Amino acid sequence: MLNTNEVRIETSTQCNYKCIFCPHSTTFTRKQEVMELSTFKFIVDKIKTELPEITDVTISGFGESFLPWEYTIVDKIRYAKESGYKIHILSNGHNFSHPIIDQVNEIGVEDVRISLHAIDWRTYKKLTNAPMYMYNKVVWNIKRIIEETDINLVLTFDIIEGINDDQVEEIISLYGDHATLEIWRPHNWVDTFKYRKLPIINKTCGRPWNSPYQIQVDGTVNMCCFDYNGILLLGDFMTQTMEEIFKGEPYLNLKRCHESGKLDDYICRDCDQRKSLDLAYVYNNKFTKEERLYKTSTNYRDVRRINENTRHHTN
Numbered sequence: 267m268l269n270t271n272e273v274r275i276e277t278s279t280q281c282n283y284k285c286i287f288c289p290h291s292t293t294f295t296r297k298q299e300v301m302e303l304s305t306f307k308f309i310v311d312k313i314k315t316e317l318p319e320i321t322d323v324t325i326s327g328f329g330e331s332f333l334p335w336e337y338t339i340v341d342k343i344r345y346a347k348e349s350g351y352k353i354h355i356l357s358n359g360h361n362f363s364h365p366i367i368d369q370v371n372e373i374g375v376e377d378v379r380i381s382l383h384a385i386d387w388r389t390y391k392k393l394t395n396a397p398m399y400m401y402n403k404v405v406w407n408i409k410r411i412i413e414e415t416d417i418n419l420v421l422t423f424d425i426i427e428g429i430n431d432d433q434v435e436e437i438i439s440l441y442g443d444h445a446t447l448e449i450w451r452p453h454n455w456v457d458t459f460k461y462r463k464l465p466i467i468n469k470t471c472g473r474p475w476n477s478p479y480q481i482q483v484d485g486t487v488n489m490c491c492f493d494y495n496g497i498l499l500l501g502d503f504m505t506q507t508m509e510e511i512f513k514g515e516p517y518l519n520l521k522r523c524h525e526s527g528k529l530d531d532y533i534c535r536d537c538d539q540r541k542s543l544d545l546a547y548v549y550n551n552k553f554t555k556e557e558r559l560y561k562t563s564t565n566y567r568d569v570r571r572i573n574e575n576t577r578h579h580t581n
Contacts, residue, residue, distance in 0.1 A: 267512050272478035272565055273313055273320050276327020277301045277342060279483050283358055284395040287424055287452040295495050301483045303338040309481055309503060310349050316508050324564045326356040327483060328494045334361050340369045352376045354564045359404040367410055377418040380408060385437055389430050412444045419445040424452040425548050442551050449549040454538040456492050462538040462546060469527030471539035474520055476569040487511050489520060497533050
C-alpha cells in the first residue's frame with residue numbers, strides 16, 4: 267500500500283478551458299464525463315472502511331470540477347467533509363461564483379487552489395483560450411474569496427517563456443500578501459510536451475511508494491496524476507478492494523520496474539518527473555525551494571525518503 271494520508275478523487279474529465287500547456291483538448295482520449303453523486307459517496311464510504319490512515323480528500327483530476335452544469339459538486343464536498351476528511355479543491359475558478367463560494371466557505375475546506383496564470387486578460391487568453399469575460403469573472407471570484415471568506419487560497423501560475431515570464435514580480439506584488447503563491451514552469455505531462463528538456467537523473471519519481479491514491483472519474487485507480495489517459499491503470503475501486511489492487515500484478519510489476527529503473531515498457535521512461543526540477547521551480551511564498559520540491563501539491567505532505575532510488579520531487 268502507499269505511504270500517504272491522501273486520496274485524490276477525479277470528479278470530472280470535462281473542462282471549459284483549452285490551455286496551451288494542457289493536453290485536454292488535443293491528446294486526451296478518456297471519456298469526458300462527470301462523476302455521479304452516488305458513485306462519489308460509494309467511493310468515500312469505501313475509503314472510510316478500507317483506508318483508515320486517510321485524512322485528506324482532494325477534489326481534482328484531469329478536468330474542471332466546478333462546471334456550470336455540474337450541480338452536485340458542493341454536495342460531494344459536503345459529504346466528504348461530513349465523513350471526517352480535510353478537503354482540498356483544485357479549480358480554474360471560472361464557476362467558483364457567489365453561491366458556491368459561500369457554500370464552500372460554510373463547509374470549511376482546507377484550501378482552494380485556483381489556476382490564474384496571468385495578470386491581464388490578453389495574456390490569460392493566450393494561455394487558456396478563454397475570453398475576457400471569463401478572466402474578469404475569475405479575478406472577481408478571487409477578490410471575493412480574499413475579502414469576504416475564511417478560505418485558504420492558493421494561486422498557481424505556469425510561466426511560459428515569451429508569454430507571461432515578465433509578470434512574475436507583479437504577480438507577487440498583487441497577490442503575495444493575500445494567498446499562497448505557486449509559480450512554476452510547466453511540466454511535460456509525462457512526454458506530451460517538451461518544456462523540461464533536461465536528462466533523466468533518477469531511477470524513479472517515487473510515486474509507486476509515495477503517491478496519493480488516484481481514483482479516476484469512473485472509479486478506476488491510476489498510479490499517477492500526470493498520466494492523463496490512464497495508461498498506468500492498476501484496478502477498479504468499484505469492484506475491488508484497495509488491498510486487492512495494490513497486491514495485483516499491474517502495481518507490483520510497475521513498482522519493480524521503478525525499483526530497478528528499467529522503465530522502457532512504461533510511459534515513465536521519458537517522464538520529466540525523473541529529471542531535476544530545480545529549473546521548474548520559480549517562486550513560492552510559503553516554502554523555500556528545497557522544502558517545496560519535496561512536498562505534494564495538495565496537502566503539502568513531505569515525501570522525502572532516505573533511499574535515493576526513490577527520491578520524489580513534486581509538481
